[in-house]
Amino acid sequence: MTRKKILVVDDEENIRILYSEELQDEGYDVITASNAEDADIKIKESNPDLITLDIKMPGMDGIELLRKLREYDKNIPIVMCSAYSDYKQDFRTWASEAYIIKSSDMLELKSTIREIFKKREVGKLGD
Amino acid sequence: MRAVKSKSYRRGRIADIQKVSGENWLEILSEVGRIAALTLELETRLNLIVELIARQTGSDACSILLMDEDRENLVLKATKGLNPMSINKVILKAGEGITGLTAKEMKVIASRNALNDPRSVYFPETWEERFKSVLSVPIMDKNDCIGVIYTQTISEKDYTENDIRLLTTIANNISWMIKNAQLYEEARQKIAELSILYEISMAMQTTINLDRLLRIILSCVTVGSALGFNRASLFLVNEKTNTLQGMMGLGPDSGEDAREIWNKLTEITNLFQWLTSQGEALGKKESSFDKFIKSTRIPITQDSGILALTVIEKKPFNIKDARNDPRVNKELLDKLGINSFATVPIITKNQVLGTIVVDNIYTNRPIRDEDLQSLVRFATHAGWAIENARLFSQLREANKDILIAEQQLIQSERLSALGQLAAELAHEIKNPLVTIGGFARRLSEKTDFSPEGKKYTDIIISEVERVEKLLKDILNYSRDVKPTFSDYNINTLIDEVLSSYERIFSDSGVIVKKELSVNIYPLHIDTSQIKQVFLNILYNAVECMTGKGGVITIKTEPLSGEEGVTISISDTGGGIPPEILDNIFNPFFTTKRQGTGLGLSLSKKIIESHGGTIGIDNRTGEGATFIINLPRRQNKIKS
Ligand SMILES: Nc1ncnc2c1ncn2[C@@H]1O[C@H](COP(=O)(O)OP(=O)(O)OP(=O)(O)O)[C@@H](O)[C@H]1O
Ligand SMILES: [Mg+2]
Numbered sequence A: 001m002t003r004k005k006i007l008v009v010d011d012e013e014n015i016r017i018l019y020s021e022e023l024q025d026e027g028y029d030v031i032t033a034s035n036a037e038d039a040d041i042k043i044k045e046s047n048p049d050l051i052t053l054d055i056k057m058p059g060m061d062g063i064e065l066l067r068k069l070r071e072y073d074k075n076i077p078i079v080m081c082s083a084y085s086d087y088k089q090d091f092r093t094w095a096s097e098a099y100i101i102k103s104s105d106m107l108e109l110k111s112t113i114r115e116i117f118k119k120r121e122v123g124k125l126g127d
Numbered sequence B: 001m002r003a004v005k006s007k008s009y010r011r012g013r014i015a016d017i018q019k020v021s022g023e024n025w026l027e028i029l030s031e032v033g034r035i036a037a038l039t040l041e042l043e044t045r046l047n048l049i050v051e052l053i054a055r056q057t058g059s060d061a062c063s064i065l066l067m068d069e070d071r072e073n074l075v076l077k078a079t080k081g082l083n084p085m086s087i088n089k090v091i092l093k094a095g096e097g098i099t100g101l102t103a104k105e106m107k108v109i110a111s112r113n114a115l116n117d118p119r120s121v122y123f124p125e126t127w128e129e130r131f132k133s134v135l136s137v138p139i140m141d142k143n144d145c146i147g148v149i150y151t152q153t154i155s156e157k158d159y160t161e162n163d164i165r166l167l168t169t170i171a172n173n174i175s176w177m178i179k180n181a182q183l184y185e186e187a188r189q190k191i192a193e194l195s196i197l198y199e200i201s202m203a204m205q206t207t208i209n210l211d212r213l214l215r216i217i218l219s220c221v222t223v224g225s226a227l228g229f230n231r232a233s234l235f236l237v238n239e240k241t242n243t244l245q246g247m248m249g250l251g252p253d254s255g256e257d258a259r260e261i262w263n264k265l266t267e268i269t270n271l272f273q274w275l276t277s278q279g280e281a282l283g284k285k286e287s288s289f290d291k292f293i294k295s296t297r298i299p300i301t302q303d304s305g306i307l308a309l310t311v312i313e314k315k316p317f318n319i320k321d322a323r324n325d326p327r328v329n330k331e332l333l334d335k336l337g338i339n340s341f342a343t344v345p346i347i348t349k350n351q352v353l354g355t356i357v358v359d360n361i362y363t364n365r366p367i368r369d370e371d372l373q374s375l376v377r378f379a380t381h382a383g384w385a386i387e388n389a390r391l392f393s394q395l396r397e398a399n400k401d402i403l404i405a406e407q408q409l410i411q412s413e414r415l416s417a418l419g420q421l422a423a424e425l426a427h428e429i430k431n432p433l434v435t436i437g438g439f440a441r442r443l444s445e446k447t448d449f450s451p452e453g454k455k456y457t458d459i460i461i462s463e464v465e466r467v468e469k470l471l472k473d474i475l476n477y478s479r480d481v482k483p484t485f486s487d488y489n490i491n492t493l494i495d496e497v498l499s500s501y502e503r504i505f506s507d508s509g510v511i512v513k514k515e516l517s518v519n520i521y522p523l524h525i526d527t528s529q530i531k532q533v534f535l536n537i538l539y540n541a542v543e544c545m546t547g548k549g550g551v552i553t554i555k556t557e558p559l560s561g562e563e564g565v566t567i568s569i570s571d572t573g574g575g576i577p578p579e580i581l582d583n584i585f586n587p588f589f590t591t592k593r594q595g596t597g598l599g600l601s602l603s604k605k606i607i608e609s610h611g612g613t614i615g616i617d618n619r620t621g622e623g624a625t626f627i628i629n630l631p632r633r634q635n636k637i638k639s
Helices: A013-025 A036-046 A062-072 A091-095 A107-126 B002-036 B042-057 B097-105 B161-205 B210-223 B255-265 B271-276 B288-294 B306-313 B330-336 B369-405 B409-446 B451-481 B490-500 B502-507 B527-545 B599-609
Strands: A005-009 A029-033 A050-054 A078-082 A098-101 B061-067 B073-080 B091-093 B109-111 B133-141 B144-153 B231-238 B243-250 B297-299 B317-319 B341-348 B351-359 B486-488 B510-516 B523-525 B550-558 B564-570 B613-619 B623-631
Touching: A005 A013, A005 A036, A013 A029, A013 A107, A013 B409, A029 A036, A036 A050, A036 A062, A050 A062, A050 A107, A062 A078, A078 A107, A098 A107, B002 B042, B002 B161, B042 B061, B042 B073, B042 B144, B042 B161, B061 B097, B073 B097, B073 B144, B091 B097, B097 B109, B097 B133, B097 B144, B133 B161, B144 B161, B210 B231, B210 B243, B210 B351, B210 B369, B231 B288, B243 B288, B243 B306, B243 B351, B297 B306, B306 B317, B306 B341, B306 B351, B341 B369, B351 B369, B409 B451, B486 B490, B490 B502, B490 B510, B490 B527, B490 B550, B490 B564, B502 B510, B502 B527, B510 B527, B523 B527, B527 B550, B527 B564, B527 B599, B527 B623, B599 B613
Parallel strands: A005 A029, A005 A050, A050 A078, A078 A098, B510 B550
Antiparallel strands: B061 B073, B061 B144, B073 B091, B109 B133, B133 B144, B231 B243, B231 B351, B243 B297, B317 B341, B341 B351, B486 B523, B550 B564, B564 B623, B613 B623
16 A cells, blocks of 8 residues: 555644644655645645645635635545634535544544545445 | 348348448548537437438448446437437446447447347337347447447348448547537536535625525526526425425516526626625516515425425426326416426425425426436535524524513623634634644653653643633634624614613613614614624713713714715713824723723724724713714625
């Protein structure tokens, strides 16, 4: 099995560092982007297996970006990360795989990502 | 006898085929290419192609089957020679029959006598039992079979290498056209759906008002290029009476109106903008269709027609010939003046909220099952939105009751404004907090600390956790105070505020005078926010007159220059000292021992978010007048 690659999109550098290190410890390759345009380039260039998206970013926000991404890729799992739960009801976020409220405890994020990959693996075997 | 006849027949055919195998090959292929490039629907082009092939190859029938989306079944899409009514009706599994086998094994099959061929399966609805020979060729896209093209002849026939080559070449030539059309259709649907959902959701961000929401929903059903029905109506279930209640009907009253409106619609490029401006075209005019729908009540029983059945059976109906359908309620049908229509249930969490009914009364365009599928998907989202709006209005109702009963709520209303500010702060704090706590956790895991070091990092972790929890509570609390706009008469709102807080005034010996103009428009406002503004100003007025007594005058008049209202609130409390006048709208500026200094700054924020202005006429020594100008409609809706 090859290592999975995750793209972390967040405008705050420290969050990017934290997420990268935690996810690398989980055994993933991690690349990061600080805004929507950057994310767009990174996706095309390195084809990640999963994306975590911050909702509140200056410029194009995460929800806009989610919509853009879904227009050309229906399948790549996207995890929305937000400081608060306001957008959970916003059905523009429903096009994502999961919605997570940011927390200093990274357990939820990590287990969600693990679950998503597991589901995809099972799905593939079933084909 | 029979053999002889077919032999001589065959001889004539062979001459034809030899002709075909010569220069006609090119002619056929170029004609196929020309048809493939036409801007017609895929099925139309396929039908032109099979006709051409049947004619040019001297076959008695030529047909095309295409794989469905799940790549499991083949569906008849075009035919010349078989029963045209069986198009889209004949469905066979890959592997089933000669054509099915062609698809499964991806190879050419020629059968001289298909009637006796153990591999064949007959579909009576195609009337194909008269054909004896069949040549079946897979249509390939790279390594996948996406369909089958086959020719049939009534008399027995031996297929030559040439026949096979010609049909295979044609199959290769039309493969790209089929693939493109399918991709295009898929993309078109996906984009249309995505963008319509996106735009509705944007529009919904600005409203939780049920009536307006229903209008948005029906607008999407009728205006959107994705759905685009001529008329749509919405019925909601009334559980108490077990009836379906007509809520709203949207659509032009006559063909004339329809044409006028659709002409205007072509100018609408942004559905969202149109929705939030409430649509001059469809939105404003009160149609008799709308009136009719609103007056309609249907009992939810098995025998009261399709609408009731939609709710009972929780499934959509596409009624193509209503007049001859025993399930249809004829009385309603006559009033609607149509013979075909479709219904979909609005379902949330397994509960049926109601139904959306659509028709194409003016264009008479048949409602396809695909159209209905989009509508079903749409109805799911609509259901969710309606449920939310209902919950919200219930919440607001409940709030109203408490408000009137409990004076104490003044305090909590002021708190909710505070909560809003806190929410903004909390957002900003959350991110750094996550990094502080997150890295402290990493430190504690990665480093071999002395017992003390471990103790300190654990304290950081648990303290951060505590603040995070606190933030979560604040955010959850303040989420309920999102602005929601509705049309409201400001005089009514003032009356409500004054009567709710009557005791405050009488307790502090203040007399309140009203001078409300009857000539004012309803305003498009968030009532709870505007109420908040009045409270803040009235509270300040009372506070500066407490003990001394005095008069508060609250006055409304039409805004000069544009549609809107000017509200002025005057007191006789001595006015504001000139030296602090510049500061009073600043957050946290207060001269009171127990004040927070947020009242006026919040009020200003609220009024500005409504597109209005707030100002002061200060008469030092006498009193102050706060003047609020609110336009009828703010140009920009902020949330
Ligand atoms: N009608 C008034 N007459 C005289 N002074 C006023 C009047 N309204 C406001 N002020 C002055 O403006 C200041 C700011 O008002 P604001 O309502 O923003 O805060 P506050 O009343 O002090 O505190 P809180 O937000 O708790 O009500 C007041 O402290 C007061 O000095
Ligand atoms: Mg005040």
